[in-house]
Structures are given as structure tokens and as C-alpha cells.
Amino acid sequence: VVLVVDFGAQYAQLIARRVREARVYSEIVPSTMPVAEMLAKNPKAIILSGGPSSVYAEGAPRLDRAIFEAGVPVFGMCYGFQLMATTLGGTVDNTGAREYGRTPLYVSRSGSTLFEGTPSEQSVWMSHGDACSAAPEGFAVTASTDVVPVAAFENDEKKLYGVQYHPEVLHSTHGQQILEHFLYRGAGIEPSWTTGNVIEEQVAAIREQVGTKRAICGLSGGVDSAVAAALVQKAIGSQLTCVYVDHGLMRKGETEQVEKDFVAATGVQLKVVDAQERFLTALAGVSDPEEKRKIIGREFIRVFEQAQAEIVAESAGTGEDVAFLVQGTLYPDIVESGGGTGTANIKSHHNVGGLPEDLEFELVEPLRQLFKDEVRMVGQELGLPEEIVQRQPFPGPGLGIRIVGEVTKERLDLLREADAIAREELTAAGLDREIWQCPVVLLADVRSVGVQGDGRTYGHPIVLRPVSSEDAMTADWTRMPYDVLAKISTRITNEVADVNRVVLDVTSKPPGTIEWE
Numbered sequence: 001v002v003l004v005v006d007f008g009a010q011y012a013q014l015i016a017r018r019v020r021e022a023r024v025y026s027e028i029v030p031s032t033m034p035v036a037e038m039l040a041k042n043p044k045a046i047i048l049s050g051g052p053s054s055v056y057a058e059g060a061p062r063l064d065r066a067i068f069e070a071g072v073p074v075f076g077m078c079y080g081f082q083l084m085a086t087t088l089g090g091t092v093d094n095t096g097a098r099e100y101g102r103t104p105l106y107v108s109r110s111g112s113t114l115f116e117g118t119p120s121e122q123s124v125w126m127s128h129g130d131a132c133s134a135a136p137e138g139f140a141v142t143a144s145t146d147v148v149p150v151a152a153f154e155n156d157e158k159k160l161y162g163v164q165y166h167p168e169v170l171h172s173t174h175g176q177q178i179l180e181h182f183l184y185r186g187a188g189i190e191p192s193w194t195t196g197n198v199i200e201e202q203v204a205a206i207r208e209q210v211g212t213k214r215a216i217c218g219l220s221g222g223v224d225s226a227v228a229a230a231l232v233q234k235a236i237g238s239q240l241t242c243v244y245v246d247h248g249l250m251r252k253g254e255t256e257q258v259e260k261d262f263v264a265a266t267g268v269q270l271k272v273v274d275a276q277e278r279f280l281t282a283l284a285g286v287s288d289p290e291e292k293r294k295i296i297g298r299e300f301i302r303v304f305e306q307a308q309a310e311i312v313a314e315s316a317g318t319g320e321d322v323a324f325l326v327q328g329t330l331y332p333d334i335v336e337s338g339g340g341t342g343t344a345n346i347k348s349h350h351n352v353g354g355l356p357e358d359l360e361f362e363l364v365e366p367l368r369q370l371f372k373d374e375v376r377m378v379g380q381e382l383g384l385p386e387e388i389v390q391r392q393p394f395p396g397p398g399l400g401i402r403i404v405g406e407v408t409k410e411r412l413d414l415l416r417e418a419d420a421i422a423r424e425e426l427t428a429a430g431l432d433r434e435i436w437q438c439p440v441v442l443l444a445d446v447r448s449v450g451v452q453g454d455g456r457t458y459g460h461p462i463v464l465r466p467v468s469s470e471d472a473m474t475a476d477w478t479r480m481p482y483d484v485l486a487k488i489s490t491r492i493t494n495e496v497a498d499v500n501r502v503v504l505d506v507t508s509k510p511p512g513t514i515e516w517e
């Protein structure tokens, strides 16, 4: 394993992903973890991430010097670089010499381990206020910029390397290559981590964990629960039962996709619970977004628990008790729930498939080591259909939070039609990858005047919200082609009754969130 020491902000996750792209398994640890504990994990290499602090700030995270003396190769990036410099006796000045964004880097030693085979001038992504003016003793300076005399250094004998910039971001043109040089050449690691290995490893682990007992899994139609279920199905076959709660807030064709395509691809035992009436009744008269989210979350759990109780009752006394619950928890969920203190609650996210705490089940979480793109690769390798594996994110509360106003059956049907048209046209235009997701929102409490045929209409607006994003934490509205927008608009106003206007949301996140509620 390669450890990525997290000094805050969001750099560590990106670094961990890049290490895995280099086919080396990586894990993130907090910078507060004692060095002895890190070393006890027997890492083949350690990477120190960037972070928001100045090494001179009071309370700035530090590291025990022992980390550099254990004989484990270490690579410091940005804050990690400065920390390495100061800890080992180099000089970092608070000169006010700032660099932000794309910066030219001049490589001064082409024979260096990190920069071998890369151009002598390359573009890198900088973000720092302090600057290193002298490398620690025994280190060779390998690169500089117009502002910083020591922008990279290495001590090949001790296997210690550092760069002032962020090689993990795509704007650093040779970043991945330099990271790979550290892993392969500096640390001597063989790239061998593949999704094929993950599947084999997980299948064995699941068999061992579950034994001859039974497991259940909540399917939401999303990528994560589908891949988790397929993986567990591969491991224990008919000992698994999946439950799909149809709350009536799904998009057109979604329930059918789970019922047919997923079952066809995996052969899983599926229990579909039709709970549409129940959700509509519970949502009647409610317009407040948070209240809607809470109701949907609560009802979902009730229905799921009921289905679960039925399955448990059916298996009772057969000697195959249901003892396990499968969840599609991903690595970022684990990292974030470990380190996510003090973040404001913007919306109560309800993860359909996320279940109550007092469950008497043991959890099976076969994706807990994986990032989203890796989950997709695993799904592909397991033979799941492209439409499931490449699905764009869709919120657990479904169309319920895309109707601004009360949720009713008529409004859901109308929005489902508009959404299906938008999705169809976006796919036809080949925009599914470029667009992260495109919520289609019905402003149910708004009406405007229009003219259709020869008559006056007084109908609702539909909002298109195409966004581009890497992780949904921030997003920008997608500058999509006007003619595709025109086609969607024409079709929606022609084909969907009671809609006479289509508008485009041109707000980034922040300040707007991706969903409207």
C-alpha cells in the first residue's frame, strides 16, 4: 500500500486516485495519525499532500521527523514539500512571493529520478504563499520557477522527493508521469493493482464473511448499489436477495431497467415493492424541500424494513438466516465521514439504500476501497449494461425534489415526460460524458402566459440545469450547443401538455446547488 497523508483541503483524494491510475493501491490517512501507526501499515511509499496552511501558521499540521528516517520513500507535494524542507533543515520563507495557477517550471537536472524524460520547461499548477529558498543538506535542487528558486528537490540515496506544485491536477502537464516516476523508479513499486484483482479479492472476502447465511441489498437504480449487488451476487449467488423500492419518483424507464436489464445481467433474486401510493400520500400538501426530503427518507426506510422483515420471516427456521446487509459505500464516503467535521448541512442528503442505524445486520461493503470511476470499471467487468454502469448521478429522493411545489401524480408524469425528452436529446447529441448531469425541474407553482396554436396558454416553465463537474462539490453550467437546447425546448413545449416555456439555468455551484431543492 502507498499511504497518502492528508493535510486538508481536497488534494489527498485526488492524489490517491492518481496513484491508483498508476495501478498502485493507495489509502488516505489523516496527518494527525502518529507516524508509528503509519509505518505499522508497512507502506511501500508515503506521499504528503498539499494543504491550506502555511508551515509558519500557528497550529499548522506537523510531522514527526521519524517519517523521513524509516527508509520508506517519501514524496512531498506543495505543503508536504515545504514541511519536508523545514523538517529536514532547509529554508522556507514567508516572502510574500505568491504563485497561483498555471506556472512555467524549469527543470534543472534532466537526470533526476522524477523528471527523467520530461521537458526542461513544463507547465505546472501552483498554489502557495511561502517559498523554499534552500533545500535541506544532501538534496539536489531539480527545478525552479521565475519566483521560487527551489521548486523541486530530491535525495535519491534516502529516497526523499518533493515538488512545490500539484502534480495531481491535470493542469500540471507531466504530473502523472512524475508521480509514476516516484512510484516505479523512486520507490521501486511494480504496478499491479487492477479491477480484476479487486473482484477476485472481494469475491473471496464476501464468501468468507457471509458463509452459508443470507444477505439482502437495497437497489436504488444507481451505479453504486448495482455494482455492490452484482459483486455479492457473483460471490454468493442465490443467498442474496435484492430489494427495490419503487417510490414513484423515478424517471421514465428506470424501474423497468432495474427489473429487466439488471436481473438479466446478474441473475439476481429481486423483490420489487410498489410503494407509489404510500409516497404520494405522505407527500400530499408538502412544498418545503427539507420536509419533502425527510418524508421520502423516512418512508423509504419503513418500506425497506417491511420488505426486509418479510424476507427474514420467509427464511426463518430454514437454517439460512438473513444476517447481512449489502451497501454500496464508496471510499470517499469513508474518508469524508472520518474527516468531515464542521461542514455546514446544506441539504439533508438522503441516500436511498442508506439505512437506519439500529439494524441488526452485519454490513457487507465490497466497494469501500473504491472511487467512483473504479466502481464503474468493476461494474463493466462484471458485465452490467452500459446504461447502468455509466449512469449519471441521480438523487435518492428522485423527481420529488425536482418539482418546486407540491408533488402530485400529474406533476410527476409531466416532469417524467420532459425529463425523458431532455435525456434522449442529450444522448443523441453525444453529450452524456461532457455533462455531469442535467436535472430537469418543474416550476409547479409558477405559470406564465404563452401562445400555442391560435390560443393563449397559461402553463408551467421547465428548467434545464446542465452542469459540468468533477465531484459535484463544485460545478459550472455547461455551455452546451444552442441547437441542442433549441431542439429540447421545441420538443418539450410541443409534446408535454401544460408546459409553455423552457428556461436554462446559468448558475454555477456555488452559489446555486445542482438540484433546485
Ligand code: XMP
Pocket (backbone or CB within 6 Å): 347, 348, 349, 350, 351, 352, 393, 394, 395, 396, 397, 437, 472, 473, 509, 512, 513, 514, 515, 516, 517
Ligand atoms: P447538490 O444539489 O447538493 O447536489 O449540489 C450534489 C449532488 O448530489 C446529488 N444529490 C443527492 N444524491 N441523495 C443522493 O443520493 C440526495 O438526497 C441528494 N441530493 C442531491 C445531486 O444530484 C448532485 O449530483
